[in-house]
Amino acid sequence: MAKHPTPLLDQLESGPWPSFVSDMKHAAELRHTNPKGINQQIPEDVIDDLLGLLEMSFEDGTTHWKHGGIVGVFGYGGGVIGRYCDQPERFPGVAHFHTVRLAQPSGLFYKADYLEELCDLWDMRGSGMTNMHGSTGDIIWLGTTTPQLEEIFFELTHKHNQDLGGSGSNLRTPACCMGMSRCEFACYDTQLMCHTLTNEYQDMLHRPQFPYKFKFKFDGCPNGCVASIARSDFSVIGTWKDDIKIDQAAVKAYVGGEIAPNAGAHAGRDWGKFDIQKEVIGLCPTQCMSYEGGKLEIDTKNCYRCMHCINVMPKALRIGDERGASILIGAKAPILDGAQMSSLLVPFIPADDPFDEIKEVIESIWDWWMDEGKNRERLGETLKRLGFQKALEVCGIKAQAQHVKEPRTNPYIFWKEDEVPGGWTRDINEYRKLHQR
Amino acid sequence: MDETEARQHIVDSLKAKTNKSKFYLKDFYTFLPDMKKMEVGKLVNKMVAEGTLEYWSSGSTTMIGLKGAGKQHATEEGE
Numbered sequence: 001m002a003k004h005p006t007p008l009l010d011q012l013e014s015g016p017w018p019s020f021v022s023d024m025k026h027a028a029e030l031r032h033t034n035p036k037g038i039n040q041q042i043p044e045d046v047i048d049d050l051l052g053l054l055e056m057s058f059e060d061g062t063t064h065w066k067h068g069g070i071v072g073v074f075g076y077g078g079g080v081i082g083r084y085c086d087q088p089e090r091f092p093g094v095a096h097f098h099t100v101r102l103a104q105p106s107g108l109f110y111k112a113d114y115l116e117e118l119c120d121l122w123d124m125r126g127s128g129m130t131n132m133h134g135s136t137g138d139i140i141w142l143g144t145t146t147p148q149l150e151e152i153f154f155e156l157t158h159k160h161n162q163d164l165g166g167s168g169s170n171l172r173t174p175a176c177c178m179g180m181s182r183c184e185f186a187c188y189d190t191q192l193m194c195h196t197l198t199n200e201y202q203d204m205l206h207r208p209q210f211p212y213k214f215k216f217k218f219d220g221c222p223n224g225c226v227a228s229i230a231r232s233d234f235s236v237i238g239t240w241k242d243d244i245k246i247d248q249a250a251v252k253a254y255v256g257g258e259i260a261p262n263a264g265a266h267a268g269r270d271w272g273k274f275d276i277q278k279e280v281i282g283l284c285p286t287q288c289m290s291y292e293g294g295k296l297e298i299d300t301k302n303c304y305r306c307m308h309c310i311n312v313m314p315k316a317l318r319i320g321d322e323r324g325a326s327i328l329i330g331a332k333a334p335i336l337d338g339a340q341m342s343s344l345l346v347p348f349i350p351a352d353d354p355f356d357e358i359k360e361v362i363e364s365i366w367d368w369w370m371d372e373g374k375n376r377e378r379l380g381e382t383l384k385r386l387g388f389q390k391a392l393e394v395c396g397i398k399a400q401a402q403h404v405k406e407p408r409t410n411p412y413i414f415w416k417e418d419e420v421p422g423g424w425t426r427d428i429n430e431y432r433k434l435h436q437r
Numbered sequence: 438m439d440e441t442e443a444r445q446h447i448v449d450s451l452k453a454k455t456n457k458s459k460f461y462l463k464d465f466y467t468f469l470p471d472m473k474k475m476e477v478g479k480l481v482n483k484m485v486a487e488g489t490l491e492y493w494s495s496g497s498t499t500m501i502g503l504k505g506a507g508k509q510h511a512t513e514e515g516e
Contacts, residue, residue, distance in 0.1 A: 068495035075486055081496035099496070168492070168499035169462065207485075208492065208499035209462065209478035370474055375461040376498055 004052030079164025137175030186220030187238025458507030
């Protein structure tokens, strides 16, 4: 028998999709039966009370969470988010219901027994409910009480070699794709860069010193499996400078139907014979490809590195050899001003350990944003307010065609007086020699 | 201004503000306009670690105030 009747929530179990309500009821039952005999340190009925509180919110159409708090662990200004309920007498199990964020392993590689260790700790000292993974990428633990926080932190750091993640006005837990560990498209070692920069910027991760949140994400190639271009203030995306490598025999094999396109993906139905003109050449965003006389050609100067042709024919086309990364800045979700994608700051930068060139760009951007950013202003908003050219200036980067949104149709750049020979002043007599009134 | 004076100035400035108890890091920059912003940030974090100041976080934003000041603290301590 449920502790609180939840008729409204029960309706959410009736659809064809997996239901978080069913999951929570299952987790609540597990806490009661406790088959592993876990020494539960927070109320056994925490999840029952959470369901009851949510039902109450559905009934009265308002939240019963008090926002934020002073809770945390010693020495850290992030990683714990205080949550309190405004109905503690009725729902004592969720009177305190703090969130804990844990740094995820690079590329989200876990060993099963490690995951089990983490879950056992959370079953003991928290609600047992997790969010794998949060939007930022980290492991999110939902619901514990204040006295458990230092205990959790001690056990994480001393027994499991595991750190907390970022929250508040901090650097958030950096995230990366699987990179070279499994992917032939990776143009640099995303996991190494993620790990190196996480260690390098520990102070920013754990102690707030920014105007607002700041996110790094590392994609190994323009396929963007962690969607850094949309989800991070500082996106590092792998790219290459030279030609896409073409195996003409393999191209012919794709055309002849001997190799399945898209590495066999989308094979659930018959799409007809592979048509290279329609499916590759015609879909190239810059029309820089041609296939004539059984030979595929790519005009590298006009290639965007969009990855489409490589994705369709991975056995025939390979990324180039002169590899590095592009840096884009300023993506954000729509709290103010609407959602924004990152804008290209550095078209190509070496991405080799110890990543000094990239650190230099990061620190220039931080210095500027910490100086100029308003309270609760994301980097993307500062960019919009003060202009992208300012960001170029603070990073010591000269404006070039890649910085212009549509260089082929609108190649307009605002020059400053000191960037133009002769400045804004002119000798009118010299001018009149060439231009009659 | 040396570090001891800067610390005292931060505490005095916070005590003088009676209308609110939590401040953005940027507010601390205005308390110490002659110091580098990065240094102010480091000093504030040091004062939190020592227990003079404390963080308040909504989860997305962090604010800082004198330890024990404000309603939030009284509510949370009692729970």
